[in-house]
Amino acid sequence: DAKTTQPTSMDCAEGRAANLPCNHSTISGNEYVYWYRQIHSQGPQYIIHGLKNNETNEMASLIITEDRKSSTLILPHATLRDTAVYYCIVRVPDDYKLSFGAGTTVTVRA
Amino acid sequence: DTEVTQTPKHLVMGMTNKKSLKCEQHMGHRAMYWYKQKAKKPPELMFVYSYEKLSINESVPSRFSPECPNSSLLNLHLHALQPEDSALYLCASGGPTRGYQPQHFGDGTRLSIL
Numbered sequence: 001d002a003k004t005t006q007p008t009s010m011d012c013a014e015g016r017a018a019n020l021p022c023n024h025s026t027i028s029g030n031e032y033v034y035w036y037r038q039i040h041s042q043g044p045q046y047i048i049h050g051l052k053n054n055e056t057n058e059m060a061s062l063i064i065t066e067d068r069k070s071s072t073l074i075l076p077h078a079t080l081r082d083t084a085v086y087y088c089i090v091r092v093p094d095d096y097k098l099s100f101g102a103g104t105t106v107t108v109r110a
Numbered sequence: 111d112t113e114v115t116q117t118p119k120h121l122v123m124g125m126t127n128k129k130s131l132k133c134e135q136h137m138g139h140r141a142m143y144w145y146k147q148k149a150k151k152p153p154e155l156m157f158v159y160s161y162e163k164l165s166i167n168e169s170v171p172s173r174f175s176p177e178c179p180n181s182s183l184l185n186l187h188l189h190a191l192q193p194e195d196s197a198l199y200l201c202a203s204g205g206p207t208r209g210y211q212p213q214h215f216g217d218g219t220r221l222s223i224l
Contacts, residue, residue, distance in 0.1 A: 032210050043114075043200050043215035044153065051210075087152065093210045096141075096166055100152030 003027070004088045009105040012082075018075040020104055022088030025069045031092050033064060035073045037084040038103075044087065047073065078108045113137050114216035116201050122222045125191060131219045133184040133201030142184040143213060144176060145200040153200055159184060191223045 005023040012018040024033065035047040048055055048062045050071075055062045061074040075082055087103040114135045123129050133142065141160050145153040158166035159178045173195075175187040184201055198218040205211030 034212060041217075043116075043202075043217045046212040046214055049210070049212055096158050096160075097155045098153075098213055100154075102152060 003090045003099065004101050006086070006088050006101065006104045008102070009107070012075075012078045012106060012108045014080060014108050014110050015077055018078040018082065018106060018108070020073040020075075020086050020088075020106065021070065022073070023070045024088070024090050027068050027090050028092065031090045033062065033071050034089045034091060034098070035060070035062065036087045036089065036098075036100075037082075037106075038087070039081075039084040044100075045084075047086075080108050080110065082106065083108045114201055114203055114214055116199075116216035116219050118219055119217070120220050120222075122224060123188070123191065124224050125193070127191075128187070128189045130188065131186040131199055131201075131221075133186075133203075133216060134182055135201075135203040135214075136182055137203060137214065138181075139203035139205060139214075140181060141204050141213075142178060143202040143204070144184070144186055145202060145215075147198040147200060147218070149197075157186075188221075191221075193223045196221055196223045 032049050032051050034049040036044040038044045047060050050062045064071045085103040085105050087100050117132045143158050144156040146156050147153040155168050156170045157176045162178045173190050177185040198220050200215050200218045202213040202215045204213035
């Protein structure tokens with residue numbers, strides 16, 4: 001059973017912020033939200049993760065709603081190299097596996 | 111550049127061949143994983159090693175045989191594979207299997223079975 005729902009695809013303009021939504025309405029209290037991306041012909045790349053608070057690193061920002069039922073990954077200035085499939089995953093610390101859904105195919109256009 | 115290195119990048123083999131995929135990490139991670147990814151599908155877990163011991167086998171056929179010689183290395187031995195085993199094989203490493211630390215992936219070995 002899918003734990004997250006993401007749009008199938010989205011387009012972004014180069015240089016603009018890209019906001020990627022993820023719905024996880026059945027998330028439990030100890031589940032973390034992880035974001036990965038997979039650029040064509042490469043392995044998945046870890047982006048960011050969070051539990052409750054908003055998080056930011058050199059790649060992106062993660063905004064988690066107060067009820068934790070959804071989150072948004074923000075790429076502040078999208079470049080052509082950000083074109084990839086983006087996966088939103090929820091996982092409890094006791095779970096050994098990352099369960100990937102279908103993800104969002106993001107295309108950044110010049 | 112990834113911190114998990116997989117070799118070879120590409121492999122073509124016949125159904126009667128024996129080959130091995132190799133994975134190496136030097137991040138001090140004690141958990142290592144094999145995933146399989148078919149074209150246009152998300153990765154699926156195959157095996158988990160924790161502290162060099164096999165802890166999870168996701169009902170993978172015995173023609174795939176994992177091995178963890180030490181904390182930095184992970185192998186996947188292949189024998190008598192079928193054409194449907196053609197896929198991208200991904201290795202990952204991470205903190206303890208039970209924890210919030212993220213997994214980090216290599217770029218995979220693209221395997222083609224003739």
